[in-house]
Amino acid sequence: MAAAGACLFPSGLSPALRRRGGAPAAASSSQNPILRSSLTSRCAVSEEQASSASPGTTIPPSRPVSFGEYGRRYEKGASDRSSSTPFMDDVELESGRERLRRFFDQAKDLTRSDGGPPRWFSPLECGSRLEKSPLLLYLPGIDGTGAGLTSHHKKLGKVFDIWCLHIPVMDRTSFPDLVKMVERTVKSENCRSPNRPIYLVGESLGGCLALAVAARNSDIDLLLILANPATSFDKSQIQALLPFLELMPEQLHLSYPFILSLMAGDPSRTFKASTEKGLTPQQTAGELSKNILTMSSYISVLADILPKETLLWKLQMLKSASAYPNLRIHAVKAQTLLLTSGKDWLLPSQAEGARLNEALQRSSIRKFDACGHFLFLEDGIDLITIIKGVGFYRCGKGLDYVSDYLPPTPAEYRNVNESNRWFKEITGPVMLSTLEDGRIIRGLDGIPSKGPVLYVGYHMLLGLELVPLVSGVLNQRNIHLRGIAHPMLFEKYRKGQTLDPQFFDTFRMMGAVPVSGTNLFKLFSSKSHILLYPGGMREALHRKGEEYKLFWPEQSEFVRMAVKFGAKIVPFGTIGEDDFGEVFFDYDDQMKIPYFKNWIHQLTEDNGKVRSNAAGEVANQDVHLPWIRPKVPGRFYFCFGKPIETAGRKQELKDREKCHELYLQVKSEVESCMAYLREKRESDPYRSIFSRWMYRATHNSASEIPTFEP
Structure with missing residues (x-):
């Protein structure tokens, strides 16, 4: 009482x-x-x-x-x-x-x-x-x-x-x-x-x-x-x-x-x-x-x-x-x-x-x-x-990025959405998906509604695609993507870092988790929709002339776990970075100058390396910031390929070679999606930001801006 x-x-x-x-x-x-x-x-x-x-x-x-x-x-x-x-x-x-x-x-x-x-x-x-x-x-x-x-x-x-x-x-x-x-x-x-x-x-x-x-x-x-x-x-x-x-x-x-x-x-x-x-x-x-x-x-x-x-x-x-x-x-x-x-x-x-x-x-x-x-x-x-x-909420002795995660409220998401509205207006994202019969349509009706689902794609320069991608999937399909992210998003801010510590708060609020096998396992267990970039930082911080080139590990990293949980794998491609900027002072240039070289080494030491034991291009995960020459903005395009079923394939995919074949299939599908978009965007009358502004000026501001015919 x-x-x-x-x-x-x-x-x-x-x-x-x-x-x-x-x-x-x-x-x-x-x-x-x-x-x-x-x-x-x-x-x-x-x-x-x-x-x-x-x-x-x-x-x-x-x-x-x-x-x-x-x-x-x-x-x-x-x-x-x-x-x-x-x-x-x-x-x-x-x-x-x-x-x-x-x-x-x-x-x-x-x-x-x-x-x-x-x-x-x-x-x-x-x-x-x-x-x-x-x-x-x-x-x-x-x-x-x-x-x-x-x-x-x-x-x-x-x-x-x-x-x-x-x-x-x-x-x-x-x-x-x-x-x-x-x-x-x-x-x-x-x-x-x-x-x-x-x-x-x-x-x-x-x-x-x-x-x-x-x-x-x-x-x-x-x-x-x-x-x-x-x-x-x-x-x-x-x-x-x-x-x-x-x-x-x-x-x-x-x-x-x-x-x-x-x-x-x-x-x-x-x-x-x-x-x-x-x-x-x-x-x-x-x-x-x-x-x-x-x-x-x-x-x-x-x-x-x-x-x-x-x-x-x-x-x-x-x-x-x-x-x-x-x-x-x-x-x-x-x-x-x-x-x-x-x-x-x-x-x-x-x-x-x-x-x-x-x-x-x-x-x-x-x-x-x-x-x-x-x-x-x-x-x-x-x-x-x-x-x-x-990322300060936990219920137990240690932070569990999956079970302790508190999703945003509708008001919190609206604030995030509104604060990034300008970027979506500039990029004018076009989203396409592939139906079961192989037809490509505008919209996201082709992606699965029930998890677990693993979305595997290309990481554009500086991760520019993340805001329109995550918000687009959430707005159109009410699906919340949980991104696998570099550990630097979760580290304590240190002197000398170029980004304010609050810069990554939106990523954490929207459910990003540090890359690790344990976190991926827990996300699959909770039937989540997971966003994964095998190319990681090497892809997002690429060199001059490397746009739309995949930097994936030689060995498969996600196939076995996806098969274990019977998850659907959705390969996707995204393009448009070359219509927004061009790298002119990259990692190779910076490493030739002692000041920038020391700065890169310090940042990398503070934030740690991912895949430090890996070989090849993907092992080079040094933290740096490429300099970009801006262009008159074009448009972002996303294409989600046909979902790949893994349910019922456990026995088949116990063989490492079979797993690797599936891994290469996913990679090939991502490349095909990007090739398709690069060809089709040439026929988009609203690829330029000026044509989209003209459309907005003569039509209802809430109306969807047209694009090419899929």
Whole structure:
């Protein structure tokens, strides 16, 4: 049974003790009768506990009690990832204004009972989650309410078991004691489920808390997500204002408008959002005025959350909080994701993020240049989307790229699709497929709908075909291709790399997995649609004059496994790179210049080689970036050959020679598809981008641009 409102329990209490109905002295509220009374009215008591409870006694619940009227209880097993749709369930993102309103509504409700020690609560609105969801402990910033993730609860709650730390307004627990409280919970939950990872999501002060707990518990499987951690508080300008804030009367406390402005973020983003909606100047002015009035109404709530004495206490605590983990940073072994804002007026967060990224052993960093200090309240920031992009979600001891994969939601895919719309408009992709009777048709009706299916093709220069290929198959056939990718997409960003670490986030979100026999086996086992390029990096980073030349290994690499699972093999060809650019400064040229040669060797050493034991051209997998001379854009063409059946051929293909024959057949089919496209495109009246623009100008913008007759 659940009481209404914010139901909380002391954070230092071991879950094992909670289930037995016991409570350690350090977490007991018996020394404060008023606190005990208010806490009793806000906690749920299980039936077996209620039967043995005496009147006026507070009995902590066995799990974090769900919060508020914002959702329904978790029902074990209610969530199922085996749906026919390739997407996760969607949850609409709230605007920045709505996020702020929701935060203050929940913060106000949480602060009604401000007595007692710090405690955990589990948001009721999280809904149903996966059965083996990892635990996520949210550690708040200086507000201490625990409501900072409120706008993310529904999406996070589908894949995490979420507990939020609430620090009551008048609580004066020191930072070291907070560390011990969180540590007790971490150790208890790890003991209860040793194979389940524990996520610590901390912002500002909570980031210091997460690092401190991780430094003291290097033997526990922790994953840290730190949003603008306050480890750089000694460099904050606000320290100089502390004496001034102490002398200022509470009625004239200017810190509340300042903190509120930090929560609201950059006002120019509100103006930009209004103009993007097509609002008139008068309507935009009205929106901004409404925002100002709404913000002013939150000052009184903020004063309740952070009265002068509490605010000064938290700011003083930040001094010790920032120093504590900095002295122990070398002991942090946890996998860490750093999220930093470019317009954090409270802390030098981006500089600090770079420092921590260098100091931590297993870290990744993502920067949000237009965001302020309270990152999770910012418009457009979606924590679960960030986690997917970084590949930071797992349910067990190690990351399983197949079973731990979280597909995009329809909204996430729309954002990816929209961000690449310009490229698809420029390339004007034409997609053809082959029916069972051998006829080639426009569209993708010829590709199989049920997996496992292995798509084997030519890797164009720089992998330019990937965006139109993956999105085209998903849009036309609702089939999600899982690409086998180079390990460099999954490595930690290092100094000297040319690409921003966020460049590959879309590939990871769309399901790319590192190339390995194990991952290929698991994808086949899950009946996936798999995208494989046997030519790999050697093909995608080819030399001058090598366009449309296959660089496949001499020995077959995928045939035996495809036959083992009875998978269909779909060979496909793609052309068009020669209508977009021409390599003029390639690998051979770069290796003649010492500067570029050293740079290539360093990149290759950092990212590792694939097929380092192979012989021939395909073994040369040095990481480099060919220079390309652009051309007036032409058009991309894709042709999927007739699917090759492997079901029922296990005995036949036990012979290595037979496997090699099938391998050569697939390669020949890919070459035939490309030869067909190169011949047929000559008769395409809309091969040029100018002819396609003219067609768009005279026809419905949604209409399909014609091409040659297949």
